[in-house]
Amino acid sequence: MKNWAMEIEKAAIPVAGLVDVPPRELTDGEARLGIDVFALTANNITYAAFGDAMRYWDFFPAAGEGKGRLPVWGFAEVSESRCPDLPVGERIYGYFPAASELIVSPAKVSRAGFVDASDHRAHLPPAYNRYVRCSGDASYDREMEAEQMVLQPLYLTGWLLARYLREEKAVGASRVYLTSASSKTAIGMASCLRDSPVAGVKICALTSAGSRDFVDGLNLYDEVHLYSDIDRMPASRPSVMVDFAGDASVNRDFHTRFADQLKANIRVGGAHWEQSAPARNLPGPKPDFFFAPDHLEKAREALGSGGFMAAYGEDWMAFARSARAWLQFREFSGANACLEIYNGLISGDAMARDGLTIRV
Missing domain, CATH: 3.40.50.720 (NAD(P)-binding Rossmann-like Domain)
Structure with missing residues (x-):
């Protein structure tokens, strides 16, 4: 399955399956992000359980009636771009669907990142619409991508x-x-x-x-x-x-x-x-x-952008460096593994010490 997404029954979240996603051409200003790897944790089950109440289903609309695409945190690479400020090959961290790609409309592009300004995301919480350019992230460490995906959110x-x-x-x-x-x-x-x-x-x-x-x-x-x-x-x-x-x-x-x-x-x-x-x-x-x-925006406002990053960043890096003392990272590959691990999380089979990631 070359271009896929996992879709979930909104009214019965244990019911999930894989669907083929027909490719489409980009329009001016858009970029195609080829999703490389993402984490699956019990937090993603919370996204599904509160998908309607907290609008998590709204970020990545599904093709099927009554279905939703599960939000995950991970890394992608710009595989095609009609946005002059976002070149092909850039590595991006952020909020994606459990899928093989995401098309975004980058706005407010800076060295640090951009915001997806797609129309359907305009009313959604801005914290989830921000994407980080790894080349502009001073704390980014490719050797610690698992910690970032599994633990940082x-x-x-x-x-x-x-x-x-x-x-x-x-x-x-x-x-x-x-x-x-x-x-x-x-x-x-x-x-x-x-x-x-x-x-x-x-x-x-x-x-x-x-x-x-x-x-x-x-x-x-x-x-x-x-x-x-x-x-x-x-x-x-x-x-x-x-x-x-x-x-x-x-x-x-x-x-x-x-x-x-x-x-x-x-x-x-x-x-x-x-x-x-x-x-x-x-x-x-x-x-x-x-x-x-909501609390993130309040903290940013109270501390200022620089103050927030200084306070949070120091604490996060100390926590991330200590994680392998109690957490075992395990990577799996492909769409079928994604579906299998989702089903395991729904069933409560995942171990607390596991940090599970899917390499697309």
Whole structure:
């Protein structure tokens, strides 16, 4: 299959398949990006689970009725260009479909990158429309592309969450509980709070029995608890839940246990997608979705572009360099491997310590 895309049933995300994409000629100003390699993580399942609610399906329209193309993070090369400022051969990092190519309309082209100004993306969050030219990225290291694809988008969300909790003084809580504590976004957040903690606040893991040893071995959490133990956890201290799992039954158990001591439920993801329908009539505060692109724009505005890159960039590089101590990168090739790994992520078969990438 020379030119392909993976398409997913929006109403039933376990149903996915590969489709041939007919080639089309470029118009003036467009560029064709041949996608080289991309990551697949539980975060991509969150994109699918919230595809309609958070407009993730809108970035890369599918050909099939009722279908969507899965967003991923990865690298591509400019294979054809009718944009004079973006030559063939440039290596690009950014937000792509799980597919073999993407046609973009580059605007605001600079040495550092460009924005895809395609009409259908104009109303979408700008953070996802920015593309990085690797030749203009001082932090780019080809030997660390796996870390960048697999971890950087997740770490950025964790970094923004940690910044938010520090600014809000953990909403008055003395315990912050992270569900799906083995997930890469949770690990990034916990790492940030270990290195720059909120005074007097402990960071606590909630995880499954199968992931407990892995989570313990990270040495990032002050306490590690199992989902099955929620009804026996100490509940006398003001607490915050940061929810990467999105599991309705876990939410109900946690809200019931902590009730008025729960100061906030910050919902981030839907790793437990099959049980992610919001629980209703919960005791305590209503879950509030944390949309990272909005917080990214606020951080850029508060710190300035240079200040943001200095603050975030130093933290990210330290985290990336430490990743191979706990993460095993595994690369697979081709469209069929993409579909197989997506199905494995949907089934919950991926190991927490795996960093999975697809070479197109």
